[in-house]
Amino acid sequence: MDAPLAAWPWDNLGMFKYVLYGPLVGKALYSWVYxxxxxxxxxxxxxxxxxxxxxxHILWNSFSNMLFLNRTRQINQRGVDFKQIDNEWNWDNFILLQAAIASMGYYIFPCSESLPRWNTKGFIALQILHVAVSEPLYYVLHRHFHRNKYLFIHYHSLHHSSPVPQIPTAGHATLLEHIVLSAIVAIPILGSSIIGYGSISLIYGYILMFDFLRCLGHCNVEIIPHRWFETFPFLRYLLYTPTYHSLHHTEKDSNFCLFMPLFDALGNTLNSKSWEDHKKITSASGENVRVPDFVFLAHVVDVTASMHPPFVFRSLASLPYSPKLFMLPFWPLAFSAMFALWAWSKTFLISFYWLRGRLHQTWAVPRYGFQYFLPFAQTGINKQIENAILRADRLGVKVLSLAALNKNESLNGGGTLFVDNHPNLKVRVVHGNTCTAAVILNELPKDVKEVFLTGATSKLGRAIALYLCRKRVRVLMLTLSTERFQKIQKEAPIDCQNYLVQVTKYQAAQHSKTWIVGKWITPREQNWAPPGTHFHQFVVPPILHFRRDCTYGDLAAMRLPDDVEGLGICEYTMDRGVVHACHAGGVVHLLEGWTHHEVGAIDVDKIDLVWEAALKHGFKPVSSLRNRQISS
Incomplete structure (x- = not known):
């Protein structure tokens, strides 16, 4: 059983907790109408x-997750994982609590309408009350929550359960702690009002500045220059830094102050490393940053998907992407950002995680899906991809994997363009399509005799067709180009070539229940599939789930090994801990220590090799078909 006042009374309401603001809205509307x-x-x-x-809090959170701006000033270098994000999901409970307390306080002290908008004396009184009462009171109570075993275990340990301080961590605490904090916040406001110096601007200013400074301490990004403290030494006792507060989370018996380290100095609880660590981070910014071993070079799919990274909404990024109604008002802003990114044209860091002690990062090319199909934009896109590869090469990255459209055959020949232009690259460029082909092929039923394949002459289509014909599976290859079909057919062993059959219409597949879709197909074209057909696919974007009497597979993907650390973002529509197969293929390339580039055409002989290597390193298939077979 939870300790008294540890749990929040609206814990079971979920998103409906915001209905509790309803009485305030109703009261305002009622008074205006009636x-x-x-x-x-x-x-x-x-x-x-x-x-x-x-x-x-949202804006501070966006800033702290803009790794492309502040990665070199991160204090705690660990990634924020899904567990921490879920634990801090209801970080804004304290705002609702203090709104309720303020509502009750109005009936006790109904003075808001008599308060002036501004009172200079009130700000002076507020600062005196904050320094003389709130700061020392918070210090004493905070220290007591740490020193008292019962209080720490049942109340304060929740706040310290977050391994990496983040903006939501500031509000992640028990009900009792926030009741105490609310009283500390109220002292300067009520005190100034009681002595006759209260004002509306004082209330707004103090509460918002209080939150601003709380966010500053939890942002995990050091932004205060150490030269300030060298020029004005006493300033270090008047304003804490993110480094200062971060030490409280890693070494819990020090740095208890609210915002002013002066009280830690007076109470002899000031961590001796506070100023040293602060100077080290701010003066050596960018010098001691660990170089990633692996980079996945992604791109934005569309305007709404551009709102999925953690620097927009951390909680949204931790869930598989899907359009949300509340995102609609932000669409014009995202659309404007698209042009800004287009003009800026700089590859940026989105997220990172650790696997086997190696750092893996996701970079993004600031280009949207539709731009890849604009002929005049292709040269610029290739230039950005090339710059990212050269940057990774300079840094010492070992493997760079290209995502989806970044390795489009018509764009750069599946990465061949970059390897040919820079034959001395140390970084290995990988398109990961060998792993994608392996995932798709291992999704197929073991007893399959015939498949219908669209996108049959693409890199993946070619490899899938050649692999299946070797297994004596009849492949209906949809293509209008007899020349391209015959070229692929000649690559097959002579005794297997008759298993490759060219078809030019969808009607040819009306008796085939296994479709592999590599080219987008309309609902009308899906109608040619017989009932019970399963649509495997490697097409971006995925095809519409139109047929209720058929089943649809997800895009080729694999679940990362269980020992991944610091992963807190979903890769587009993938579930947590699941990445696209081309991403997984790049990681396998790194873990195996392979020294060849994987660009251009897929080596069919390596499909089984890559699959076995992926399973050996702990990757797991996540095919919907396989899941259904297991559940049945």
Missing amino acids: EDKRIEYWCLHILFISVLRGLI
């Missing part, structure tokens, strides 16, 4: 402050 246009402004003030507080 009370002679007299608006209950105190309700609006509480609601507006709550919105602004949430916005401050």
Whole structure:
């Protein structure tokens, strides 16, 4: 059983907890409609402050997750994993709590409408009360929560359960702690009002600055220059830094202050490494950053998908991508950002994770899916990909894997263009399609006798067709180009060539229940499939799930090994811990220590080799068909 006041009373409400703001909205509307246009402004003030507080935390969170800007100033280099994100999901409970306390406080002290907008004396009184009362009171209580075993285990340990301080960590605490914190916040506000110096701007200013400084301490990015403290030595006792507060999370018996290290100095709890670590991070920014062993070079799929990275909404990025209604108002902003990224044209870091002690990063080319099909844009896109490869080569990256459209055959020959232009590359360029082919082929039923293949003359289509014909599986290859079909057919062993059959219409597949889709097909074309057909696919974007009497596979993907650390972002529509097969193929390339480039045509002889290597390193297939077979 939880300790008293440890759990939040609306824990079971989920997203419906925001309905608790309803009485404030209802009171304001009722007063405006039925009370002679007299608006209950105190309700609006509480609601507006709550919105602004949430916005401050969201913007700080966006900044702290912009790894392409602040990766070199990260204090704790560990990644934020799904467990921490889930634990901190309801970080904004304290805003709702303090809105409720403010509502009750209004009925006790109904003075908001008599407060002036500004009172200079009030700000002076507020600062005196904060320094003389709130800061030392917080220090004493915070220290007591640590020193008292019962209080720490049942209340304060929750806050320290997050291994990497983040903005949501600031609000991740028990109900009792936030009741205590609410009282500390209220002291300067109520005290200034009681002595007659209160004002509306004082309430707004103090609460918002309080949240701003809390976010500063938890942002995990050191942004305060050490030269400030060298020029003004006493300033270090008046304002804490993210490094200072981060030490409290790693070495819990030090640095207990609210915002002013002065009280840690007076209480002899100031960590001796506080200024040394701060100077080390700020003065050596960019010098001691670990070079990743592996880079996955991704790209944005469309405008709405551009809102999926963690620097936009961390919680949204931790779930498989799907369009959400609440994202619609942000679409114009994302659309504008698209042009900004197009103009900026710099590859940026999205996320990272650790596997077997090696750092794996995801970089992104700031190009959207439709831009890859604009003839005039292809030269510029190739230039950006080339720059990313050369940058990785300079850094000492071992393997760089190209995602989806970044290795398009018509764009750069599956990466061949870059290897030919730079024959002395140390970084290995990998398209990962060998692993993609292996995943698709191992999804097929073991007793399959015939498959229908669209996109049959593409890199993947060619490899799949040649592999299956060697297994004596009849492959209906949909293509209008007899020349390209015959070229592939001649690559097959002579005794297997008759298993490759050219077809030019979808009607030819009306009796085949296994479709491998490598080229987008319309619902009308899907109608030629017989009932019970399963659609395997390696086409981007995935085909529509139109037929209710058929089943659809996901894009080729694999689950990462269990020892992955710091992974907190879903790769596009993939589930947690699942990556596209080409991503997995690049990781396998690294783990195996292979020294060849994997570009251009797929080596059919290596498909089984890559598959076995992936399984050996702990990768798991996630095919929907396989899951259904297991469950049945």
